[in-house]
Amino acid sequence: MADKISNKQVFFNPFSKDNPVIVQVLGICSCLAVTAKLEPALVMGISVIAVLAFSNVIISLIRNTIPTNIRIIVQLVVVAALVIVVNQLLLAYAYDVSKQLSVFIGLIITNCILMGRLEAFAMGNKPWPSFLDGVGNGIGYAIILIIVGFFRELLGSGTLMNVQVIPPSLYEQGYVNNGLMILPPMALIVVACIIWVHRAYNKDLQEK
């Protein structure tokens, strides 16, 4: 069954048709937490791509040896170990970024996308498709994070990547940043808007 899906589909489906956030509705929690600004959203996206790709490959490599009754534990250990390694690497080589992400890096462990992909894909597929699946889903997640982060930072702080983009003259005429955009509920609403637009274009995804 798995062979029928081409590698290309494995890679590109999660971008839109099978997007982990807006179609599978996974990883919403971190989507709320890190998207108040564009920059942490971007780094979080990259970190998730890396962790997801490697954990998918590792689980796929050892998938035939894992005892079924402890497979979730094994998956968790692999993910947790990878996240710690990523965190350590960031601390050593990209200290500023790691400071910015602080606790969220650790929270990758609890990101449902990882467990979801490991359980649904890596446990039953060869390493190379698993790698593509990991990268594809990671990118699908990152795209949503970046879109949400873009709108929240633009409307909430008037900046993008911490650079002022809303001209000061507009503020003089009475424009005010929307403080609500910075609060987590607005992330949920922005995600909902994305889902709405997405479903409007992809009629086959609409629930009856």
Place this chain on the structure above:
Amino acid sequence: MINKQSNVYTIVYISVMVIVVGAVLAITAMALKDRQQENVQADKKSQILQAVHIATDRQSVIADFEKYIVDQLVVNNKGEQIDGTAFDIDVATEAKKPVDERKLPVYICELPDAGTKYIIPLAGMGLWGPIWGYVAFDADGSTIYGAFFDHQGETPGLGAEITKSAFTDQFNGRQVFKGTNFYPIEVVKAGQKPMNPEVDYVDGVSGGTITSKGVGAMFDNCLSPYRAWLEKAGAKKGISANFEILKAGEGKTANQIRRLTADDVQVADNPGALTQLAATISEVDEVSADAAAAADRTLAAKVTAATDRK
């Protein structure tokens, strides 16, 4: 073929996995430890320098730190210098101890254009986790020259705004000494005023009330033990200020002279300087005759006391 569902297989599998993962993590941590330590220290140095408005990057931070930070002291809450390395002190741990047991680091910074600054580290709690900062005082020990704050996990766009210049710049020029009273800066809700109108205050971050309150509490908790030291540091500066005033013959300086003489002999660690000051004061005693005479007597007594002690 091994039975993969058997208990023995499961236990062996999980044991091997734990050992392998443990080893990988231990090796990673050990291999990267030095680099991480370096980063942490470089980051701390850059934070200290940011309190005096010096922006550095990762390459130049160590050289800049050497260049501008001329001395590091550890003091206690009585203002006496004690043993220790200022840079190695964990301020967050110290901030939880009783005031009289704390080791208080001070960094002395010499800026080519702005003179001597005293940089004091702060540590406290925000909404989600620790917040910390550095505050730089002018040589008078009262006026804030600059402040720097950072946090571990405050909400981006809300509490995290304490790191922005819009918040930190408010501290510039505020004073902690009002006469002889000591008021660590208060952080109030934007538009409000503190209960005591004498206190210097700054506006908190809208939507970041708990973090802002944390900053206020941090000032209160971490700055108060420095009171004695700041008074002394300010008084040292006071001596040279009084020289100027006395020499210029401007106004009554009785209060200023009393203040610097009424303190203890450690005002100037150097007895020679006191003698010199006493001499200068008698030279210009027509400015405020009785105050100078009083100062002269007190200083003479203190010089004797200090010399005797040596």
